[in-house]
Amino acid sequence: MKAAILSDKKNIILEDIPDPGSPSSFEVRVKILSVGICGSDVHYYSHGRIGPYVVESPLILGHEACGYVEEIGDEVTSLSVGDFVALEPGIPCHKCKECFTGKYNLCKGVKFWATPPINGALVEYVLHPESFTYKLPDTLDQNVGPLIEPLSVSVHALRKTGISPGDTVFVSGSGTVGNLTSSVAKYSGASIVIASDTNTNRLELAKKMGVDNTIKIDNNEILSELYKIESVPEPNLIYECSGNSEVLNELIKIAAPGARIALIGMGNEDYKLNAVEAMAKELEIYTVFRYSNSYGIAVQIAKSNKFQFHNLITDTFSIDEVSRAFEYAVNPDPRTCKILIEL
Ligand SMILES: [Zn+2]
Ligand SMILES: [Zn+2]
Missing domain, CATH: 3.40.50.720 (NAD(P)-binding Rossmann-like Domain)
Known part of the structure; x- marks a missing residue:
């Protein structure tokens, strides 16, 4: 499958990487539809680091993703094949005090997409835990999917x-x-x-x-x-x-x-x-650092149709143009707000 890999500072290449295969019991396999470019992605692209997080080996960027469920694990009950979903990008350890007290955004063992060394979502397929995958209404503007993260x-x-x-x-x-x-x-x-x-x-x-x-x-x-x-x-x-x-x-x-x-x-x-x-x-x-237990509420707000969130998406690029998209994101036109990469 295709993946956009930050191989070195200011160098993103499209590469063919192994397909992740079938989901385990509590996971779903999702075909990624689009990924928003975040300030942190642009920072890793330009500087190769954010504070203590240093890109030391090739890294797949992107943590604001949505897609379609393609296959479900045998214990998955809340999602079905074909569901349009938003993916919460940080999987905590589920073992520490922070996790047990609901502050899992502060978990020291969290695996957060596109924070080195954890790969992100600029790939065709991911396996993701059911409990971090949120069903979106089919009527929702597809471009709003990646905005559930911010x-x-x-x-x-x-x-x-x-x-x-x-x-x-x-x-x-x-x-x-x-x-x-x-x-x-x-x-x-x-x-x-x-x-x-x-x-x-x-x-x-x-x-x-x-x-x-x-x-x-x-x-x-x-x-x-x-x-x-x-x-x-x-x-x-x-x-x-x-x-x-x-x-x-x-x-x-x-x-x-x-x-x-x-x-x-x-x-x-x-x-x-x-x-x-x-x-x-x-x-x-x-x-404020990221979020915990907030995705469900964000989905509710998006579902309410009270806001025209799709207005925030000002530019879209295809995955084949990913390199150009990041170059543009470093120095965007003043009218640019959120840039999406479509898979
Ligand atoms: Zn972000
Ligand atoms: Zn934890």
Whole structure:
């Protein structure tokens, strides 16, 4: 079967690798339909590492995948051949304290697709545990399948901070995760969602996705100054999705007293925290790493048909063009949001 392999920095090759064969009792065999390119995939492609995770041998990228069930193991009860499914990409050890307490995103033994040395989903077929495979409605736009993964990140973040009807939400960064986070906030009862970005195209996208206010930041502008001009309400929930570490202290400035801030976007720089200012407002700061028990909720939100998630998919490439797709992802057009590879 075909696989897209990162053989070296900035070098992805299509190779024929052995077919994974038939599923074991509790697994399903899935024919991959499409895979979203994530910031982490692009980072491994460009730099060969993310922090402690180093690409030391050829690696198959991709962790945002959907497909069709082709064969089921003899103990599988919840899925049938032909089902359209989303695949949760991190399989935890099921043995440690984190796994037993439901925080399996923090499992040290997790095998997460496209995090070295674990291969990802840019392949024709995978074997996957039934319990990490989620049936999607056949009526769902096929392009939305891979978005269940980043949507799960948003679900996890909102469950961590909590959200109540009437909350005012600010989302920093209007890329894929920013927009999905805005949608989950709306779904959860937020009355006002305000989104920011440096890219006008992305703010247009955010408006299309249903945010109430947008704030355009230019590189040298200070968000808190713009905020005064725009006279929008002080947010009591803030989600940082841009990965720009410099924005954190600005978010502290615009936060309502007692607000909760979640750091979702992961950048390269460490944060310098104005702790005194945060303390004076008694802010609560949350960190978010992937998700646990969130896929099912993400599927429900996608199924609700309240949001036009397919708008986030701006570019698609075939697997044969995978090399060009990654080259493009390094330096995309400003109108690009999520890139999909179709198998
Ligand atoms: Zn991702
Ligand atoms: Zn574990």
